[in-house]
Amino acid sequence: MSEKIPKDFINELLSRTDIVELINNRLILKKCGKNYKAQCPFHHEKTPSFTVSYEKQFFYCFGCNIHGNAIDFLMNYEHLSFVESIEELSTIHGIQIPFEHTKNNDFYIKKQKLYLLMQKLCYLYQKNLKLDNLANKYLYKRGIDQEMVNVFSIGFSSINWNKFCIKFNIEKKLEQELLSHNIISINKQGYKYDPFQGRIIFPIQDQHGRIVAFGGRSINNFLPKYINSQETNIFSKSKQIYGLYQVKKKFFKPKYLLVVEGYIDVITLTQYNINYVVSSLGTATTIEHIKILFQNTDTVIYCYDGDEAGKNAAWKTLKKALPYISDQKTLKFILLPNNEDPDITIRKEGKEKFQIRINNAMSMSKFFFKYILKNVNLSSIDDKFYLSVRALPLINTITSDTIRIYLRQTLARMIGILDDNHFEKFLYEQEIKKRQKTYFYVKSTPMRMLIALLIQNPNLAIITPPVQILKQRNIKGLDIFLEILEICLNNPNINTGQLLEYYRNTKISNILKILSGWDHMIVQEEIQNMFLDLLTNVYNKILEERQEYLIGKERIKGLTISEKQEIWSINKKLLKNSIKKRK
Incomplete structure (x- = not known):
């Protein structure tokens, strides 16, 4: 899909992005010489081998060989598609993607409209809550104060949609947009209704604070007790963590995340100054949830009811999380008294005692054997x-x-x-x-070394001698070198990350990525000389091939005057290049 977004726009987006800042907002980078290092987020390691270069706007792991620019990092770290990564960077920089393809452009515009509609509806729900006594009585009964209502943007949906529209003077155009995006619905009798009607509304926010969906809780005990928005282009239950936005606003790197089951559990614990609470929207924990949690903290604590259903849910979560546990990433469990949820427990025993439960959370290994040994007789073979x-x-x-x-x-x-x-x-x-690990080995050749040096140091293009003699020559890889050289000359400030983006989804993309991270064992001060030496060798090879051809022709049938002048010129150039080399 990359061809449907203008390459100039992608280049501009990358030029605005500082890959060090982007990655440092997700990992803890430490300065190491002119680069930055961290423990690789893509494989388990004890010694940091994940390197980020500000100069090249490029990351590379010497342990697992994963590498790329800012777009590649988002694709791998946050499990986004190429277009989603572009959207993420566009959102960060506050610019709109000018899709070349109408269908894709419509899709993108639809997503932007969805964000806007969700925000408008959230605002109306919040206004409605202030005017509804029944909803306010429910929140008062549950002990939720006004500060939490504001922090989590809690609202209320009226039972009657038509009255709701009249109350807030909702225009027909807005109502039609809500219908076309399936945010509100229409039944067989033609009656318009809000799927959340009569419910307390809990807006669900993404990492940028945008409203992507809603959760609703009935206040009259009609079933189901909780419902969520249907999945859309901007909302997937398996990838969303409720309350994470609020936690991240307070703490860049939370010391732990306490995962509970319900919206009100998150809100109540936050009200009691347990400031690291999130929820997986009341749904079963997914692998995507686990990845997101571990991306934001090193310790994840799951809090479940202590009955059999709670223990079984904890076990299912543990099995999914095992591949993502490491020396740095820890999983713990809290099992509450039977038939109690965090909301009930903290109100009954207070913050200090609940904090003790958190501090004494059961380790992964202890819970693992406690559960797996259930009904096992160790005296039986x-x-x-x-x-x-x-x-x-x-x-x-x-x-x-x-x-x-x-x-x-x-x-x-x-x-x-x-x-x-x-x-x-x-x-x-x-x-x-x-x-046993297997690595993709690329044999070193002078041309590959030239390409590697140019990709890693695009400014070398400026010192490259005229290339007319190189064109139309049958040397393997020469056409690629000349193409990259032209891109560098046409874009004087281009960096490695931007250069690689020109070749995304091409046949040579992988080999160029490997060359971009190639350790050529050349100290920085000698890179320019090595590049020119290699280039001279290529020139000499071409001159020597032409020289041999002309000498052979002279022996057979002689040379024309112009050919004699050419061989004289070749001899002179080869001699000059030889003297330069000796110096």
């Missing part, structure tokens, strides 16, 4: 075998060597294998092939 068969596949999904080995050794002792080394040796032999 069959039960021990059942336990190992059930536990090992789950433990082996953990990428952290330290945690995985600790859990396996704990399991070994439980089933009666006291020799940890023997057990680990057995498991290692089973996994050794699976754990």
Whole structure:
């Protein structure tokens, strides 16, 4: 889809983006020489190998080889499509995407209209709440104060849509737009209604604070108790965390995130100054939720009811989260008393006691064995075998060597294998092939080195001698070099990240990305000389090939005057280049 967004616009967007700032808002970068380093977010590692270059506007991991520009980072880190990454950068810089393709442009405009409509409707819901005694009585009964109403932009939807329209003088045009975007509905009898009618409204915000959807809670106990907006172009339940925007407004990097089940749980705990509370919209935790949570904190604490349903929900969450746990990323659990939710518990026992529950949250390993040992008789050989068969596949999904080995050794002792080394040796032999890494190797050639140096240092184009002699020559990779050279000359301030964007989705995209991160072992001060030397070698190769041709022709049938002048000129140039090299 990249061809449907003007390349000039993408280039402009990248020129406005500081990749160091973009990544530093998501990871903690540390200055290391002229670059920045962090632990790679894309694979488990103990020593930081993830490097970000301000000069090149490019990131590269020497551990897992992932690399690219600001767009690539958003695509990989936030699991966005190419167009979604462009939209994200456009939102950050407050500019609109000029799609070339009408269909895509319509799609983008529709999304912008949706944001606007959601914001307008949210404002009306908030105004409506101030005028509705029944809704205010409900919030008062639940103990939600006015500050929380303002912080979470809580509103109320009237039972009758027509009266709601009259009350706030909603124009027919706005009503029609709400209908066309399926925000309000119309039944078979032609009656217009709001799916949230008669409900307290909890606006759901994305990371930029834009309203993307609503959650609604009935106040008259009609079912279902809670509903969410249907999924749209701007809202997906599996990718949205309620309350995260409010937490991030207060804390750049929260020390932990406490995940509860309901909207009111989030609001009540926040009111009691438990300031790290979020919810997965009352739906089951998804892998996307886990990734988003770990992108924003190193410790995620799940809070569930202590009954069987709560324990089972915690177990399902743990199984999904195991591959994303590491030495840095920790998962914990709080199991509340039976039939209690966080809202009830904190009101009953107060903030201090609830904070003790958070501080004493059960570790992942403790909960893992506590749950998996349920109904297991460790004196039974069959039960021990059942336990190992059930536990090992789950433990082996953990990428952290330290945690995985600790859990396996704990399991070994439980089933009666006291020799940890023997057990680990057995498991290692089973996994050794699976754990071997394979890398895509690119052989070094003078032309690839030239291309690599130019991609990594586009300013070298300025010192490149005239290239007329290079054109129309049959040297592998020369056409690519000349094309990149032309782009650099036409865009004097271009950086590596922008240069690579010209080749996205082309056949040579991957090889160019690899060359852009190639460690050529040349100190910065010698890069210019090496580039010119390599270029001279290419020139000499072309001159030598022409020289050999003319010498061969002279032996067979002689040369014309112009050809004799040419071979004299070639000899002179080769001699000159040889003297330069010796110097």
